[in-house]
Amino acid sequence: MIDTEVSRTFDRRSALFLTGGVVLTSVLVLRMLQMQVFEYKDYSKKSENNIFRIQAILPQRGDILTDSGTVISRDAPIYRVYIIPEESNDIENLVNQVATNLNLRKKTVDRIWRDIKKQKAFQPVLVTENSNWNTLAKLSAKNIPGIHISTGFSRVYEMGPAGAQVFGYVGAPKKPVPNAPFFTTGINGLEKRFNDDICGQMGQTVLITNAVGRVTGEDKAQYVPPISGGNIRTTIRENVQKTLYDSLAMNRAGCGVVIDIENGAILAMASTPSFDPNNFKTDDSEEYIASLLDDVAKPFMNKTIEGLYPPGSTFKIVVALAALESGAITPNEKIFCPGFWEYGNHKYHCWEKHGHGYVDLIGALKHSCDIYFYQVALRIGIDAIKQMALRLGLNQKYMDDVLAHEMTGIIPDRRWKERNVGAPWVHGDTIISGIGQGFILTNCLQLAVMMARVASNKEIVPHLVYSENPPKFKKLGIQEKNLKLVLNGLEEVTKKGGTASGSAINVDGKKMGGKTGTSQVRSISKAERESGVLTNDQLKWNLRNHGLFVGYAPTNAPKYAVCVIMEHAGGSGPAARATANIMKELLK
Numbered sequence: 001m002i003d004t005e006v007s008r009t010f011d012r013r014s015a016l017f018l019t020g021g022v023v024l025t026s027v028l029v030l031r032m033l034q035m036q037v038f039e040y041k042d043y044s045k046k047s048e049n050n051i052f053r054i055q056a057i058l059p060q061r062g063d064i065l066t067d068s069g070t071v072i073s074r075d076a077p078i079y080r081v082y083i084i085p086e087e088s089n090d091i092e093n094l095v096n097q098v099a100t101n102l103n104l105r106k107k108t109v110d111r112i113w114r115d116i117k118k119q120k121a122f123q124p125v126l127v128t129e130n131s132n133w134n135t136l137a138k139l140s141a142k143n144i145p146g147i148h149i150s151t152g153f154s155r156v157y158e159m160g161p162a163g164a165q166v167f168g169y170v171g172a173p174k175k176p177v178p179n180a181p182f183f184t185t186g187i188n189g190l191e192k193r194f195n196d197d198i199c200g201q202m203g204q205t206v207l208i209t210n211a212v213g214r215v216t217g218e219d220k221a222q223y224v225p226p227i228s229g230g231n232i233r234t235t236i237r238e239n240v241q242k243t244l245y246d247s248l249a250m251n252r253a254g255c256g257v258v259i260d261i262e263n264g265a266i267l268a269m270a271s272t273p274s275f276d277p278n279n280f281k282t283d284d285s286e287e288y289i290a291s292l293l294d295d296v297a298k299p300f301m302n303k304t305i306e307g308l309y310p311p312g313s314t315f316k317i318v319v320a321l322a323a324l325e326s327g328a329i330t331p332n333e334k335i336f337c338p339g340f341w342e343y344g345n346h347k348y349h350c351w352e353k354h355g356h357g358y359v360d361l362i363g364a365l366k367h368s369c370d371i372y373f374y375q376v377a378l379r380i381g382i383d384a385i386k387q388m389a390l391r392l393g394l395n396q397k398y399m400d401d402v403l404a405h406e407m408t409g410i411i412p413d414r415r416w417k418e419r420n421v422g423a424p425w426v427h428g429d430t431i432i433s434g435i436g437q438g439f440i441l442t443n444c445l446q447l448a449v450m451m452a453r454v455a456s457n458k459e460i461v462p463h464l465v466y467s468e469n470p471p472k473f474k475k476l477g478i479q480e481k482n483l484k485l486v487l488n489g490l491e492e493v494t495k496k497g498g499t500a501s502g503s504a505i506n507v508d509g510k511k512m513g514g515k516t517g518t519s520q521v522r523s524i525s526k527a528e529r530e531s532g533v534l535t536n537d538q539l540k541w542n543l544r545n546h547g548l549f550v551g552y553a554p555t556n557a558p559k560y561a562v563c564v565i566m567e568h569a570g571g572s573g574p575a576a577r578a579t580a581n582i583m584k585e586l587l588k
Helices: 002-038 040-051 091-101 106-118 133-141 189-193 238-248 277-281 285-294 312-326 361-367 370-391 414-420 427-433 444-456 480-493 526-531 573-587
Strands: 052-057 071-083 125-128 147-157 169-171 185-188 203-209 215-224 254-260 266-272 335-337 340-343 346-349 357-359 513-519 546-553 560-566
Touching: 071 091, 071 133, 091 106, 091 133, 106 125, 133 147, 147 169, 147 277, 169 189, 169 277, 185 189, 238 254, 238 266, 238 560, 238 573, 254 444, 254 573, 277 285, 312 361, 312 370, 312 444, 312 480, 312 513, 312 546, 335 370, 340 370, 340 427, 346 370, 346 427, 357 361, 361 370, 361 480, 370 427, 444 480, 444 546, 444 560, 480 513, 513 573, 546 573, 560 573
Parallel strands: none
Antiparallel strands: 052 203, 071 125, 071 147, 169 185, 203 215, 254 266, 254 560, 335 357, 340 346, 513 546, 546 560
16 A cells, blocks of 8 residues: 555655646746747857957047147157066066066056956056056066056157146047047047047957957957048247246246237136146046145136136226217316225225325326326216127137136126116226226237237237138227327337336347236225235235236337236236237247
8 A cells, every 4th residue: 555655645746746847847948949040140240249249449649839830749659568467477476577677666556457357368457557667578588477558649749838728638528439449539728629630440350259258369450440530720929938937937927928919829828726637647636636626826727817806907908098089178187086986975095195295197197196087987887887898809608619617707787787786887987997997807809909909009909729721800990099109108108117127128129018917806995995905925926916017018019918917926026027928939
């Protein structure tokens, strides 16, 4: 009885196992049939993708050039050193040998070890791409297993920090380009704006790999060569650019622009503090970039077009021409300056505490008398002032098609104040506008354009990209006698007794005229005036006055216009001296 029950149990289990086996075998057969017959094409494509891998070949990037063709930014050949861990019997010894021969820093060695641990053993690990050929030749001669050297390109910035915000730099794109780990794109400046013109076209090679990704060969029939990028020629003049930058670097922060009055070409444009994009490729790049981002003086900012400043007394040029054109003043009329002017219930002060006495227009420009321009501004009104400011090129954009982040600035009027401040325009607003303070904001390029237009009586429009056919500019239509009168006043500025007499130049009889400007970045209270106004040396750096100078030369036949702004320099002296250095270089 017991044997019969065991036999039945065995038979049931055998039947179950047999049924299960048949079912499983049927499923496997059906799956194989599906994969090999019905889904053959899909798996065939996947198999091919595993066998062939497209590898991008990066083109040589085009150059950025000066007006004469000197290279500003270029691609230079480099040598990249890799190690392939699986080719070495002693990976630790291999890394040590590479580190010793290439004099690698500990942080670089640590990065190499991190890459080795996270990658497959047959995948190459980048060691460095900044070694010179002599060093690599010695390393290569040792025939150390696992070391490989390949060529590529790296961007070189010949002027370093001198104009880095303008020329820009390259870096990795936000979205990585497939199969092109070293692909770079323009990040800012001209490198970004003209990226499509100078980046070239990538080529490709097709690598043959096995199922795990190991390269076993190359399909040369599918090779496509890269096409190098084109060049961009600017209007920048190398020696002037360097002189401008060196002059600006004497102050902690500032900016400057040089314009050729004859054709509107920007011969130099720079901001300080700056940065050297060549340092972005070093072992210290992360720390270097972090220090730049922490700098309150904003090294990455192109202050010539992004920075907005009260124009201070440089704006008196606008007020003078507006008054002359409207007939509100005559050349010989004199206004008395005792050092202050009371209007209504407010006392307006001149920068010269003891006053200038009686001054006419030329004297007011020479000595930069505030009282004179307070009263003249009130006579003609803000509408006439704004009209002349726009005529002379303020409150306009010029670089929108070339450089990003250009600021328009503010030339206010009644509607502007009501819309932005929510209060009506008052006489005090007009009075303070007479010396370029209050709501008025301009950028450095606009002030350079203003000076170029005054010196030429033409509607100068600046440009940064070189053209074989320079533009021709329309006449501004300002009366020549009025322009001559103002220019005479600007000549006096650099003569004995003028506000920039210490910056006078004489290059073979060629001289410079211009206008100083000091713009306050803080309000001085009545209490402070009574107790004694703090000097700039007593203030924190960011509370000190900006110093400005707009100049032109030669005075007998103007060819160049310059604007220099020294941030928180305390006064206009450093800006005037910097302009003098630049003019000397231009007039040599």
